[in-house]
Amino acid sequence: MSKNYQKETICVQSGWQPKKGEPRVLPIYQSTTFKYETSEQMGKLFDLEESGYFYTRLQNPTNDYVAQKICELEGGVAAMLTSSGQAANYYAVFNICEAGSHVVLSSTVYGGTFNLLTVTMKKMGIECTVVDPDASVEELNKAFRDNTRCVLAETVANPALVVLDIEKFAKVAHDHQVPLIIDNTFATPINCNPFEWGADIVTHSTTKYMDGHAMAVGGAIVDSGNFDWSKYPDKFPGLCEPDDSYHGVTYVEKFGKGAYITKATVQLMRDLGSIQSPQNAFLLNVGLETLPLRMERHCANALQVAEYLENHEKVSWVNYPGLKSSKYYELAQKYMPKGTCGVISFGLKGGRSAAESMMDKLELAAIVTHVADARTCVLHPASHTHRQMTDEQLKEAGVAPDLIRFSVGIENVNDIIADLEHALSFV
Numbered sequence: 001m002s003k004n005y006q007k008e009t010i011c012v013q014s015g016w017q018p019k020k021g022e023p024r025v026l027p028i029y030q031s032t033t034f035k036y037e038t039s040e041q042m043g044k045l046f047d048l049e050e051s052g053y054f055y056t057r058l059q060n061p062t063n064d065y066v067a068q069k070i071c072e073l074e075g076g077v078a079a080m081l082t083s084s085g086q087a088a089n090y091y092a093v094f095n096i097c098e099a100g101s102h103v104v105l106s107s108t109v110y111g112g113t114f115n116l117l118t119v120t121m122k123k124m125g126i127e128c129t130v131v132d133p134d135a136s137v138e139e140l141n142k143a144f145r146d147n148t149r150c151v152l153a154e155t156v157a158n159p160a161l162v163v164l165d166i167e168k169f170a171k172v173a174h175d176h177q178v179p180l181i182i183d184n185t186f187a188t189p190i191n192c193n194p195f196e197w198g199a200d201i202v203t204h205s206t207t208k209y210m211d212g213h214a215m216a217v218g219g220a221i222v223d224s225g226n227f228d229w230s231k232y233p234d235k236f237p238g239l240c241e242p243d244d245s246y247h248g249v250t251y252v253e254k255f256g257k258g259a260y261i262t263k264a265t266v267q268l269m270r271d272l273g274s275i276q277s278p279q280n281a282f283l284l285n286v287g288l289e290t291l292p293l294r295m296e297r298h299c300a301n302a303l304q305v306a307e308y309l310e311n312h313e314k315v316s317w318v319n320y321p322g323l324k325s326s327k328y329y330e331l332a333q334k335y336m337p338k339g340t341c342g343v344i345s346f347g348l349k350g351g352r353s354a355a356e357s358m359m360d361k362l363e364l365a366a367i368v369t370h371v372a373d374a375r376t377c378v379l380h381p382a383s384h385t386h387r388q389m390t391d392e393q394l395k396e397a398g399v400a401p402d403l404i405r406f407s408v409g410i411e412n413v414n415d416i417i418a419d420l421e422h423a424l425s426f427v
């Protein structure tokens with residue numbers, strides 16, 4: 001939108017702008033393909049000479065209106081939707097890496113991202129060095145190599161809830177002439193805009209708070225437009241040298257600040273095809289409309305639940321960056337003064353077995369793999385999402401064997417606390 005609206009307004013008003021007689025609500029362009037009048041018109045699209053829709057694997061209007069809204073919320077220059085958060089992180093990295101490249105990865109990233117980088121992308125010849133998100137600048141510097149192409153970390157780590165010192169990471173990445181990619185899923189653009197602190201690319205699993213209703217898996221990538229790829233043509237040949245698969249187009253020359261997202265769309269989407277369905281983008285857009293309201297409630301409820309747990313005699317520890325006792329309280333205040341997220345982690349004095357039996361007694365809070373939606377839910381990462389990890393890897397990821405991940409919803413907080421009270425009475 002042209003006006004400088006606040007985020008609450010962007011969430012409701014941005015993206016689809018109906019003209020006279022058009023639908024008030026964003027239409028679902030449920031079509032694989034788009035019609036043209038001449039063969040030449042179509043040819044120009046394929047040569048990237050003109051922009052326009054032709055096949056939904058590359059771009060779809062419903063998706064693009066929603067991507068535009070997310071782009072505005074993050075303060076970026078270009079954005080795209082992907083089929084999942086996994087696809088978003090994969091494309092964000094693979095767009096600037098190839099066999100022989102190297103990535104610096106925060107150890108506390110989401111388990112799926114950790115596996116993607118350390119196992120699957122390794123098979124593609126992309127190495128990575130795992131760093132402690134709390135490491136000093138000197139320690140971080142040691143992780144970089146000549147072939148390092150990016151740094152990847154999360155604003156608030158899932159499920160370790162480590163708050164990243166984004167400025168520190170951005171500076172280190174830039175000192176080594178590479179971009180910082182931030183997965184901003186847990187904070188959402190409502191609570192943090194990593195671009196304001198020097199991050200270059202932001203990714204999202206829109207499956208979480210953005211959708212907010214656990215209805216659709218999805219992802220997004222946003223480019224700040226701030227990283228000058230053309231300064232380092234040797235590091236980023238894919239953006240700075242001609243692409244033979246498009247008759248020699250050079251992305252940084254032809255698309256300027258749109259180079260990174262254009263390349264990810266016309267090359268990675270074309271060849272790998274992890275598009276979000278327009279149906280899901282429509283649901284995501286509905287979710288986005290209430291994101292600010294929900295985040296406010298998630299954060300308020302989570303703080304109350306965290307305080308309740310902290311004072312409970314059967315609870316051995318609570319980790320929530322909004323608690324004054326948290327090691328990350330100061331960083332959270334700096335980067336997310338409005339609150340971090342609705343997710344809390346805690347452990348019981350009875351350890352892992354007490355955690356498992358307590359969870360079985362919860363009634364309102366459901367045991368699901370999902371996290372970060374309107375309904376309160378709970379998970380034991382060591383036996384569920386992170387069960388493929390060794391004890392050593394769990395420790396590095398900040399996931400204690402007794403860690404319970406409790407995702408506080410937007411229900412009445414007294415009901416959530418009563419549910420915990422009841423379940424804790426059994427251990």
Ligand SMILES: *Cc1c(COP(=O)(O)O)cnc(C)c1O
Binds near residue numbers: 084085089186
């Ligand atoms: C869930 C999650 C992902 C993966 O997203 P999917 O949509 O499940 O593919 C990536 N990063 C973070 C921080 C997540 O919480």
